[in-house]
Amino acid sequence: MATSFQNSSDFGVVDGGASARTSRDPALPRFIDRILHASSRRLRFSVDTSFKDPDNFSRHISTLSSVENVRFNSWASCYIVVFKTGHRIDALQWLSSLPRRSREIPVVPEVARIDTAASTSLQSAEEEEEKFVPTRIILPVCSLGLAIAAGPLALPPLAVGVFIIGAAHLSFKRAWEGLKKERKINVDFLDALAVLLHSLEGFLLGPAMMITMIEGGEAVRDATQRIAHSSNTDLVSSLQSDVRLLTEDGEKIVSSFDLSPGDRVSFLPGDKIPIDGVIESGEVSLDVVKLTGESVPRMSGPGDEILAGFIVLEGHIIVTTSAVGDDTRVGQITKMIESAPV
Numbered sequence: 001m002a003t004s005f006q007n008s009s010d011f012g013v014v015d016g017g018a019s020a021r022t023s024r025d026p027a028l029p030r031f032i033d034r035i036l037h038a039s040s041r042r043l044r045f046s047v048d049t050s051f052k053d054p055d056n057f058s059r060h061i062s063t064l065s066s067v068e069n070v071r072f073n074s075w076a077s078c079y080i081v082v083f084k085t086g087h088r089i090d091a092l093q094w095l096s097s098l099p100r101r102s103r104e105i106p107v108v109p110e111v112a113r114i115d116t117a118a119s120t121s122l123q124s125a126e127e128e129e130e131k132f133v134p135t136r137i138i139l140p141v142c143s144l145g146l147a148i149a150a151g152p153l154a155l156p157p158l159a160v161g162v163f164i165i166g167a168a169h170l171s172f173k174r175a176w177e178g179l180k181k182e183r184k185i186n187v188d189f190l191d192a193l194a195v196l197l198h199s200l201e202g203f204l205l206g207p208a209m210m211i212t213m214i215e216g217g218e219a220v221r222d223a224t225q226r227i228a229h230s231s232n233t234d235l236v237s238s239l240q241s242d243v244r245l246l247t248e249d250g251e252k253i254v255s256s257f258d259l260s261p262g263d264r265v266s267f268l269p270g271d272k273i274p275i276d277g278v279i280e281s282g283e284v285s286l287d288v289v290k291l292t293g294e295s296v297p298r299m300s301g302p303g304d305e306i307l308a309g310f311i312v313l314e315g316h317i318i319v320t321t322s323a324v325g326d327d328t329r330v331g332q333i334t335k336m337i338e339s340a341p342v
Contacts (some may be wrong), residue, residue, distance in 0.1 A: 142163075143167040147207075208287050274324075275328060276305070281302055
């Protein structure tokens with residue numbers, strides 16, 4: 001039997017579920033403010049803004065046998081709990097079974113939940129960052145410092161020259177890869193040759209300054225690429241989430257990728273909007289900073305356009321879908337970021 005909630009009389013029915021209570025129920029734990037919404041397999045409730053360690057509470061909820069998934073929305077200070085199929089849950093009774101005070105919540109150690117591929121990718125990224133700092137930035141700058149101090153400190157020119165050549169090893173590596181893979185002389189080959197010849201001639205300041213500027217430019221490019229990739233990943237993550245699809249048979253929880261233009265979707269406080277569409281009914285306060293940079297919440301109503309990446313702060317709306325996935329404005333932005341040369 002599918003999970004269902006027993007809605008008491010002090011709930012108002014909204015799209016097959018239950019809307020927020022008009023006042024806080026004394027049976028709720030002290031740190032829980034109120035129930036925002038209860039429907040098939042989903043429960044949404046808000047907590048006090050002073051509530052500490054929401055991550056530990058999320059882990060505690062996820063250990064319960066009836067819970068399939070739990071998510072905390074920091075913007076709206078609310079939890080969204082999805083229950084497993086086959087469990088019949090009373091929303092108020094289930095919340096009343098939780099610890100009464102926040103300090104009574106057991107500490108649940110964080111468990112790494114990264115798959116093998118993601119773990120390998122993360123480890124590779126960490127290794128690249130560790131390699132990036134000492135070789136690309138520190139060695140060229142040190143070589144420049146030695147070249148400047150070689151005269152006043154009477155440092156051996158040969159030793160300083162060897163250090164400069166060593167600091168340019170990334171240029172030599174790129175030059176070798178160009179010869180090996182592309183079978184042609186590239187700009188890195190010319191840079192490496194210039195550094196080598198000038199260092200052997202004893203002209204130390206020129207090659208040291210040259211390699212510092214080259215690797216500094218590469219460092220800026222890599223940093224720009226990291227920032228673009230991070231922003232791109234953040235935007236892509238906003239395209240995938242479960243949504244409440246409104247059908248003739250009632251409300252149905254589906255993946256946003258299963259939607260089609262014309263589908264009617266319901267959004268409540270705390271929801272991340274993964275589609276582009278037009279508000280059919282309701283009024284809402286939206287956080288749009290991720291797309292527009294506006295720090296002030298935007299009020300929207302019937303007929304207004306909403307975009308994937310917006311976050312519902314307050315209100316309840318029904319949206320007619322106009323675009324999903326890569327066809328959304330966010331999807332087009334991510335494609336541009338991926339294809340842009342760095």
